[in-house]
Amino acid sequence: MSGITHHIPDELLIAYASGSLDQAYSLVLAAHISMCDECRARLGAHEAVGGAMLEEFAASDQSISVSSGMKARLMDALDEPYEAPPVYERSGVFPAPVMEALGGLPPKWKPLGMGVRQSILSHGKTGSVRLLYIPGGQAVPDHGHNGLELTLVLQGAFSDETGRFGVGDMEVANSDLEHTPIADEGPACICLAATDAALRFRSFIPRLLQPVFRI
Amino acid sequence: MLELDVDPALEVPAPPVTVEMHSATPRERKDVEKTTPSEQTLWMLAVRDKRDRVAFGQLFDHFAPRLKGVICRSGISQGQAEDIVQDVMLTVWRKAHLFDPQRAQVSSWIYQIARNRQIDVIRKERRPVPEELKQPEEVQEDASQIVALEQETTRLREALQRLKPAQREMVEKAYLGELSHSDIRAETGLPLGTIKSRIRLGLERLRHELKGTETT
Numbered sequence A: 001m002s003g004i005t006h007h008i009p010d011e012l013l014i015a016y017a018s019g020s021l022d023q024a025y026s027l028v029l030a031a032h033i034s035m036c037d038e039c040r041a042r043l044g045a046h047e048a049v050g051g052a053m054l055e056e057f058a059a060s061d062q063s064i065s066v067s068s069g070m071k072a073r074l075m076d077a078l079d080e081p082y083e084a085p086p087v088y089e090r091s092g093v094f095p096a097p098v099m100e101a102l103g104g105l106p107p108k109w110k111p112l113g114m115g116v117r118q119s120i121l122s123h124g125k126t127g128s129v130r131l132l133y134i135p136g137g138q139a140v141p142d143h144g145h146n147g148l149e150l151t152l153v154l155q156g157a158f159s160d161e162t163g164r165f166g167v168g169d170m171e172v173a174n175s176d177l178e179h180t181p182i183a184d185e186g187p188a189c190i191c192l193a194a195t196d197a198a199l200r201f202r203s204f205i206p207r208l209l210q211p212v213f214r215i
Numbered sequence B: 001m002l003e004l005d006v007d008p009a010l011e012v013p014a015p016p017v018t019v020e021m022h023s024a025t026p027r028e029r030k031d032v033e034k035t036t037p038s039e040q041t042l043w044m045l046a047v048r049d050k051r052d053r054v055a056f057g058q059l060f061d062h063f064a065p066r067l068k069g070v071i072c073r074s075g076i077s078q079g080q081a082e083d084i085v086q087d088v089m090l091t092v093w094r095k096a097h098l099f100d101p102q103r104a105q106v107s108s109w110i111y112q113i114a115r116n117r118q119i120d121v122i123r124k125e126r127r128p129v130p131e132e133l134k135q136p137e138e139v140q141e142d143a144s145q146i147v148a149l150e151q152e153t154t155r156l157r158e159a160l161q162r163l164k165p166a167q168r169e170m171v172e173k174a175y176l177g178e179l180s181h182s183d184i185r186a187e188t189g190l191p192l193g194t195i196k197s198r199i200r201l202g203l204e205r206l207r208h209e210l211k212g213t214e215t216t
Helices: A010-018 A023-035 A037-060 A070-077 A096-101 A204-214 B026-030 B039-050 B053-072 B078-094 B106-122 B143-162 B165-175 B193-215
Strands: A110-113 A116-124 A127-134 A149-155 A158-160 A163-165 A170-173 A189-195
Touching (some): A023 A127, A023 A189, B039 B053, B039 B106, B143 B193
Antiparallel strands (some): A116 A127, A149 A189
């Protein structure tokens, strides 16, 4: 997909490659990489560092060896029948990792008011990730997040104080960013958004009425 | 722009195993030395294309101790580490058809599988992974592209060796999953730009080939 201008910062990409990134954020990164060859190649470059360290590792420690018999057991296991885990495919605007999180089913939208809908994909103590549906021209509900928030556009576009985000773009918002994203006029904006804590839409209607009535 | 002249000093030191030439495909066997991929790549291609068990055994001998060393760093027991190594190697065998040497070195590819399996096993959750790219039925691999990517990786390993100990430790911690994203400093001075460009070339080539097969 071309035209993507907002990519994954390196520190997030390294955290993802190394497996230290929380599940909610990892889903947003996996979805962006599914849509962006530039970040797929950058991830490959970081995995090359990981691979280089794997190569070097035993060279520095000769004492590491595997138990005898392990290789023979593995060789025997090669012929064992096994059921490959299901491979999900992109469906509509949802890339494969999002389809996997949806269990292969269409999102179950819940109304939030003002035509805005959400579908929670996962919600736990290490973070939450959801799909948001914002009608064209509508402001994204004001919501609280204490730390990092990652938002990936799957359909349509939105703009805020920091710029415009179209399909495939990923916005990285730290807790100090006070922004009011507004969906572009036209088709609804569908986003995948992850936060590090349970996301709550605070006093949704009153806060939203102000900017909406001013438009 | 492919640089094909191999500086002998840049060549990867050979692992202490003998290479059986039957593990190489005939096309590669004919190649002159400077365009021959590393033995790890040849083993992996033999596993992918011929389900070659001898080559797979060689991959195991090379990578299993390394994987165990890296996995043990996370503080889990030897036994559980070996279970994960088994799991990783079995995945290597089962997913060999997805190995694309123009986009990843064997070590990078196995690193990525190991990170996934480790998370799946320890955290009991499936790490979200990007959409797999389809591989065309008939792959015409460009040995020079494979070798060029390997040369960049060799330069990367040398750059890693040149890092000051404290910096090297930070890089190790970051790439072995011991740092959170907010503690990772991405400016390491490692030469990743050229590796990225080569992987992009591999991706573009793959996209092009897939387009070709879709229209026929």
